[in-house]
Amino acid sequence: MKFTDVAVNKDERFSIGIEEDSGRFYLSIPVRNEYVDYEEYYEITKDEFESYKVDLNSAQTLVNRCRKREVDNRLIQ
Structure with a gap:
C-alpha cells in the first residue's frame, strides 16, 4: 500500500490523502503505544x-472519533 498525503494539519496531528494502489481516500493519525x-x-x-x-479543520470531529476508537470499522491498516 502506498499512502500519499494531500493535506496535513501539523497542529492537530492528522492528514488526509489517497492510497495509490486502491484509489481509496483516507484520514491518518499518529498512534503511540509502549512498543x-x-x-x-x-x-x-x-x-x-x-x-x-x-477546510481541513472540518475533519476534527472525525479525527476525535478515530482517537477514541469509535470508528474502527473504517480502519484500512
Whole structure:
C-alpha cells in the first residue's frame, strides 16, 4: 500500500490523502503505544475527502472519533 498525503494539519496531528494502489481516500493519525509509534489509516469517502481538502479543520470531529476508537470499522491498516 502506498499512502500519499494531500493535506496535513501539523497542529492537530492528522492528514488526509489517497492510497495509490486502491484509489481509496483516507484520514491518518499518529498512534503511540509502549512498543512502537505508527500511523493508523481510516477510510473516508470521496465527498468527505473533497470537503476536508477545502477546510481541513472540518475533519476534527472525525479525527476525535478515530482517537477514541469509535470508528474502527473504517480502519484500512
